[in-house]
Amino acid sequence: MSDQEVILRALELVRRRLRLTRALHDGATVWAMIVVAVLLWRVLHLFAGRAPAVVAVAVLAALLLWVAGLFLLARSVLVARCTLDVAATSADARAGLKDELTTAHWFVQHPIPSPWIDAQVARAARSARDLNAAALFPLRLERRELVGAAAAVLLIVAAWLVPPLAPPSDASVVEALPEAQAAQVQLLRELIGQTRDEATAKKLQQALDVYERKTATGEEKQRALSEAQRAIEQQEVQAASRREGLYRLADKLRGNKRLEEVARALGEGDAAGAARSMQQVAGSNDSTGHQDDAASSSPGDEEQELERLLNEAARGEDQAEQNGAASAAGRQAVDRLQQIAQQLEVQDQLSQAARTLQRLQLAVAQRSQLSAGRFGRQAAQNSTPAPESGQTSMPGGMMFRTTAVARETTASEQQESSKTGSALGDSRADPVLGAKVTPLAVQLKQEAIAGQRQSEDQGTAKSWFYADSRQQKSTLELEDVRAAARFTLGQSAALDGVSVRHRQIVKDYFTAQRQDAPP
Amino acid sequence: MTVAVHRRIAVFQDNFRLVRDEVSRIIVGNQDNIVGIMTCLLARGHVLLEGIPGIGKTKLVQTLADVLHLKFSRIQFTPDLMPGDIIGTTIVRETDTGRKLMEFQPGPIFANLVLADEINRATPKTQSALLEAMQENSVSAGGQTHPLQQPFFVLATMNPLEMEGTYPLPEAQLDRFFFKLKLSFPSAEGLSQILDRTTAQHEPKVERVFGQGEILEMRETARSVPVAKPVQDYAIRLTLATHPESELASDLTRRFVRFGSSPRGTQALILGGKVRALLAERLYVAADDIRSVALDALRHRLLLNFDAEAERVSTDAIVEDILQRVPLPSA
Numbered sequence: 001m002s003d004q005e006v007i008l009r010a011l012e013l014v015r016r017r018l019r020l021t022r023a024l025h026d027g028a029t030v031w032a033m034i035v036v037a038v039l040l041w042r043v044l045h046l047f048a049g050r051a052p053a054v055v056a057v058a059v060l061a062a063l064l065l066w067v068a069g070l071f072l073l074a075r076s077v078l079v080a081r082c083t084l085d086v087a088a089t090s091a092d093a094r095a096g097l098k099d100e101l102t103t104a105h106w107f108v109q110h111p112i113p114s115p116w117i118d119a120q121v122a123r124a125a126r127s128a129r130d131l132n133a134a135a136l137f138p139l140r141l142e143r144r145e146l147v148g149a150a151a152a153v154l155l156i157v158a159a160w161l162v163p164p165l166a167p168p169s170d171a172s173v174v175e176a177l178p179e180a181q182a183a184q185v186q187l188l189r190e191l192i193g194q195t196r197d198e199a200t201a202k203k204l205q206q207a208l209d210v211y212e213r214k215t216a217t218g219e220e221k222q223r224a225l226s227e228a229q230r231a232i233e234q235q236e237v238q239a240a241s242r243r244e245g246l247y248r249l250a251d252k253l254r255g256n257k258r259l260e261e262v263a264r265a266l267g268e269g270d271a272a273g274a275a276r277s278m279q280q281v282a283g284s285n286d287s288t289g290h291q292d293d294a295a296s297s298s299p300g301d302e303e304q305e306l307e308r309l310l311n312e313a314a315r316g317e318d319q320a321e322q323n324g325a326a327s328a329a330g331r332q333a334v335d336r337l338q339q340i341a342q343q344l345e346v347q348d349q350l351s352q353a354a355r356t357l358q359r360l361q362l363a364v365a366q367r368s369q370l371s372a373g374r375f376g377r378q379a380a381q382n383s384t385p386a387p388e389s390g391q392t393s394m395p396g397g398m399m400f401r402t403t404a405v406a407r408e409t410t411a412s413e414q415q416e417s418s419k420t421g422s423a424l425g426d427s428r429a430d431p432v433l434g435a436k437v438t439p440l441a442v443q444l445k446q447e448a449i450a451g452q453r454q455s456e457d458q459g460t461a462k463s464w465f466y467a468d469s470r471q472q473k474s475t476l477e478l479e480d481v482r483a484a485a486r487f488t489l490g491q492s493a494a495l496d497g498v499s500v501r502h503r504q505i506v507k508d509y510f511t512a513q514r515q516d517a518p519p
Numbered sequence: 520m521t522v523a524v525h526r527r528i529a530v531f532q533d534n535f536r537l538v539r540d541e542v543s544r545i546i547v548g549n550q551d552n553i554v555g556i557m558t559c560l561l562a563r564g565h566v567l568l569e570g571i572p573g574i575g576k577t578k579l580v581q582t583l584a585d586v587l588h589l590k591f592s593r594i595q596f597t598p599d600l601m602p603g604d605i606i607g608t609t610i611v612r613e614t615d616t617g618r619k620l621m622e623f624q625p626g627p628i629f630a631n632l633v634l635a636d637e638i639n640r641a642t643p644k645t646q647s648a649l650l651e652a653m654q655e656n657s658v659s660a661g662g663q664t665h666p667l668q669q670p671f672f673v674l675a676t677m678n679p680l681e682m683e684g685t686y687p688l689p690e691a692q693l694d695r696f697f698f699k700l701k702l703s704f705p706s707a708e709g710l711s712q713i714l715d716r717t718t719a720q721h722e723p724k725v726e727r728v729f730g731q732g733e734i735l736e737m738r739e740t741a742r743s744v745p746v747a748k749p750v751q752d753y754a755i756r757l758t759l760a761t762h763p764e765s766e767l768a769s770d771l772t773r774r775f776v777r778f779g780s781s782p783r784g785t786q787a788l789i790l791g792g793k794v795r796a797l798l799a800e801r802l803y804v805a806a807d808d809i810r811s812v813a814l815d816a817l818r819h820r821l822l823l824n825f826d827a828e829a830e831r832v833s834t835d836a837i838v839e840d841i842l843q844r845v846p847l848p849s850a
Binding site for chain 1: 523745
């Protein structure tokens with residue numbers, strides 16, 4: 001066998017060995033890809049119940065990656081041709097032959113008559129004879145590859161032993177909710193526990209169900225909360241009506257000296273205090289009575305019934321034959337007042353919770369750009385700035401004033417005219433043309449209630465524990481004015497119907513009318 | 520035939536070893552530079568030695584001339600040195616009969632071993648006087664071409680360009696040097712040996728080991744070493760990688776190199792590789808032989824741009840980067 005044949009034969013052996021080695025490593029790579037795919041599938045299966053959308057995206061991404069890896073592997077297998085040149089360079093590199101076989105193979109392929117080349121080929125043939133292809137290219141995996149395979153098998157076994165994760169429970173959903181929404185859920189639960197009205201409790205429960213439902217959208221949650229809030233507001237209206245009735249009752253009882261303390265407490269809206277005062281009054285009447293369940297009666301009937309009971313209790317002091325009946329009426333009045341006090345107290349708590357709920361709802365709506373507009377239109381129908389704070393409820397949230405609006409105790413020219421020009425609304429308006437004209441009836445009413453209003457400002461009005469609405473306030477003031485007007489008209493002695501102390505006002509008014517009239 | 524080849528390799532190695540050992544009796548250390556100088560001599564090239572003054576450049580060349588039994592001349596390059604001072608001049612000579620003849624008086628360049636000491640102290644015009652001699656092995660003067668005697672071997676020494684009173688060598692001049700070798704400062708042990716050898720009563724002497732014929736024979740042997748195409752392609756790839764516009768150029772090359780190596784660089788890689796292959800007792804040139812001479816053969820053939828000067832990037836760093844990046848034939 002010539003030197004050339006020896007070299008070629010040795011290189012052929014090396015090439016076969018190289019192919020086997022490559023096949024082994026390609027197989028290991030494919031095995032690793034399968035292991036990774038199985039492991040990934042198992043892990044995704046474990047999380048499928050917890051987050052199906054995320055799992056779907058992960059499955060798609062993993063599938064794409066896997067296909068890409070398979071494509072690259074196939075491409076490398078197809079592209080990597082194992083020629084004799086490659087075998088020669090690989091053998092040189094493994095055996096440390098310093099390009100001896102590569103050079104010799106090239107000289108064999110391109111024969112040049114030269115003693116140097118012959119000598120070189122002869123020496124390379126000797127090296128090729130000593131070449132042990134099996135030792136140079138062993139058919140075994142590297143240690144790190146074996147460790148990796150073992151770790152992969154262990155991971156697969158471990159993944160199969162772990163049970164799939166269960167879908168999240170309601171409690172965990174609540175925990176997973178954002179902080180504000182979790183607070184809303186908690187608040188709704190408290191409201192359900194506090195409210196005694198079945199209809200309101202039902203609507204609150206419906207809102208809570210919607211909130212805890214996993215598939216509920218933000219819009220559905222907002223709608224349910226609005227429904228619940230309307231129910232609470234209805235409760236508030238009833239409570240306000242009840243307070244107004246107490247106030248009216250206090251007004252009616254003011255002339256009765258026995259019930260003076262009761263009237264004062266009722267005027268302050270303190271039903272519990274009124275009940276205590278009434279208990280003292282009723283304690284003087286030695287009689288027994290039965291409790292009347294008035295919880296189901298309407299506020300108007302309740303007021304009339306309470307007025308009747310109070311009057312009966314007051315009369316019992318004066319007339320001895322009616323002492324027993326008066327005592328029973330007193331006890332009933334006390335019971336009724338205590339019930340009203342409890343209802344008002346509960347309603348106060350409900351109102352505070354509802355306001356907190358509204359603030360949280362507002363905060364959630366402001367965080368969501370999408371729902372902010374809808375909620376703003378739904379929750380804030382009136383975007384007129386509040387006269388005292390300057391805050392304006394606008395679509396999308398609450399607009400806060402950067403500076404406080406100065407309040408004036410009396411009407412000024414600015415307030416009487418339009419406020420334009422400044423965003424803050426405190427710019428000076430155009431001056432009012434002509435003299436100040438106040439209708440006569442208004443001047444009369446103002447004069448009539450001046451003393452009473454002054455006393456309210458100094459004492460009772462500030463001590464009220466609740467803030468009445470503007471409508472309630474206006475209604476009460478109107479009633480006061482009417483009462484005072486009736487009183488004034490009754491006291492007027494003149495034939496023209498103008499009292500003596502108002503005569504100067506009437507005179508001034510008509511004088512001013514004549515002076516301002518056009519010629 | 521094969522036996523003859525092996526015998527020639529053995530002779531080559533023996534002669535080479537003789538020269539190296541004899542030079543090492545005077546020169547302390549610098550074994551790589553001694554091998555480099557011998558490689559240039561046997562590859563028919565010229566060498567440029569760079570190092571600070573007093574480091575033994577001239578001593579090394581003088582010792583080599585003494586060992587090789589060759590005609591030696593030394594030219595001390597100074598700023599006022601003229602080209603005629605190197606190549607010779609034509610003079611008018613009167614014969615016995617009274618006739619006047621124009622006769623060429625050869626300069627110091629007409630020698631086998633020419634030491635161009637501190638070549639960068641002369642002006643570029645004078646430096647260029649060596650161009651024809653180094654490339655063509657001949658000198659043209661007075662309308663006549665005078666061939667130089669073989670072996671013709673120029674050893675130029677130069678100080679680093681940062682030193683005062685030096686002129687940079689022209690690119691064409693630099694390209695004609697086969698290798699550029701850098702002599703480093705000796706270590707403490709080396710210094711101690713230098714002192715022992717030079718400050719005693721008797722300085723060591725060298726003997727002439729062989730002469731012109733042996734050198735020419737060694738040159739023939741070196742040229743006979745075959746190079747396979749894969750290895751030759753590797754040398755070509757290395758050269759192309761020094762060109763910034765080449766596809767093989769690395770980022771460092773593209774950024775800092777203005778001009779790459781000339782084809783003389785590739786020739787130096789192959790010829791130097793052949794000598795190194797013989798020294799390694801190989802009958803062929805391996806990629807390792809090319810790599811072992813790449814730095815000496817390419818470092819002075821790269822022209823760097825201003826960015827490299829500003830960032831103090833040396834050609835050595837670029838050549839080493841190329842050696843790292845260009846794949847070997849076995850890769």
